[in-house]
Amino acid sequence: MKVGLTGGIGCGKSTVVGLFREAGWRTIESDAVVRELLATDAEVQTQLRARWGDAVFSEGAVDRRAVAARVFGDEEALKWLEALLHPLVRAHWQTAIEQAPEACWLVEIPLLFEKRLETLFDLTVCVASPPDVVKDRMVARGYTGAEIAQRRERQMPLEEKMQRADHLISNAGSLEFLKRQTTRLIEQIATA
Ligand SMILES: CC(C)(COP(=O)(O)OP(=O)(O)OC[C@H]1O[C@@H](n2cnc3c(N)ncnc32)[C@H](O)[C@@H]1O)[C@@H](O)C(=O)NCCC(=O)NCCS
Ligand SMILES: Nc1ncnc2c1ncn2[C@@H]1O[C@H](COP(=O)(O)OP(=O)(O)OP(=O)(O)O)[C@@H](O)[C@H]1O
Known part of the structure; x- marks a missing residue:
């Protein structure tokens, strides 16, 4: 099983990845692969x-x-950077999956739909949070409002990602609320 996870900036993608990992899934985070590269x-x-x-x-x-x-x-500069990094990121997760194709994999890709990668997965999941909640969380992490807005402008609108995904996780409330939904989704996927 290969699940592609996406969502808007600061919506909680990494947090959801952590919950899948705790549930025994193999996980890959594109942002972390980029940082490593x-x-x-x-x-x-x-x-x-x-x-x-x-x-x-x-x-x-x-x-x-x-x-x-x-x-x-x-x-133009972003296109150049993406052309440098995206093939390496994709090779990283594809190689990992090839080594254990029967395992349950969750791959976090912020630009899953923008780069039309959804067809490479059995299922897609989008995690969504309201913009004001995202702003508070990201400002607490040291980002400015302008930095958040600039990144968001480079992405497909969150509403469109939500419509395209097979499953939605709402991260508008507490971590407990997020955990409950994610646990339920993991159970649903396992029994499907
Ligand atoms: C510009 C970089 C160095 C900034 O690093 P930084 O640590 O500040 O941000 P980080 O990588 O954690 O990304 C934070 C968020 O920004 C957004 N973001 C990152 N890259 C992009 C992009 N190319 N387009 C739109 N949004 C993006 C995503 O929502 C991501 O979750 C880094 O984001 C980068 O190299 N981006 C280009 C590669 C890329 O496209 N990565 C995302 C998917 S593979
Ligand atoms: N429900 C929640 N309640 C409180 N804080 C949260 C909640 N969900 C996520 N956070 C915090 O909000 C910040 C953003 O979450 P996270 O890193 O999971 O999002 P992301 O989508 O991976 O972000 P990015 O776009 O930067 O990669 C983190 O500091 C995280 O700990």
Whole structure:
């Protein structure tokens, strides 16, 4: 079973991934794979340095905030970064799944529908939170309102993701509420 998980920025994707993992699922988070590539992949770092120089490095490591400032307001720059990273991210999760194709896999992909990857999965799940709730949670994590808005503008509207997904999880309330729905969904998938 292969499930693709998506949702808007800060809607709770990573939290849902953690709940599936606790339930014994194998999980992959695209955002975490990207962070790993930026932190450790020499070729990716060489490409970033060739494009933006030392301005996107801090003490030898990629400065993600500096990269974000360059790409989220510049469509061409974002396209370039996506072309560099997306094939590597996709190869990462496809290779992992190939090694245990019969296992239950949950793959978190923020741009699941934007990049038309949904056909690669048996089921899709969207986790959704209202914009004001997202803002409070993301500001608490150090993002500014402008940074959140810029990322959101680069994504399909959340309502459309919700309509396209096979299952919806509402993360408008407490963590307990989120956990109850996710547990119920995991049971439903297991017995389907
Ligand atoms: C620009 C980068 C360095 C900023 O890193 P940062 O740690 O601040 O953000 P993080 O990676 O945790 O992403 C946070 C959220 O931003 C949104 N986001 C990230 N990349 C994109 C994108 N290409 N388009 C739209 N939204 C995006 C997602 O909702 C994501 O969950 C990083 O997001 C990046 O390299 N993005 C390009 C690769 C990509 O498309 N990743 C997302 C799916 S594979
Ligand atoms: N129901 C909730 N109640 C309180 N805090 C929550 C709840 N759900 C998520 N959070 C917190 O909100 C923040 C965003 O959640 P999470 O990281 O799971 O979202 P995400 O969709 O993966 O975010 P991103 O788009 O940045 O990758 C985190 O700090 C998380 O701990």
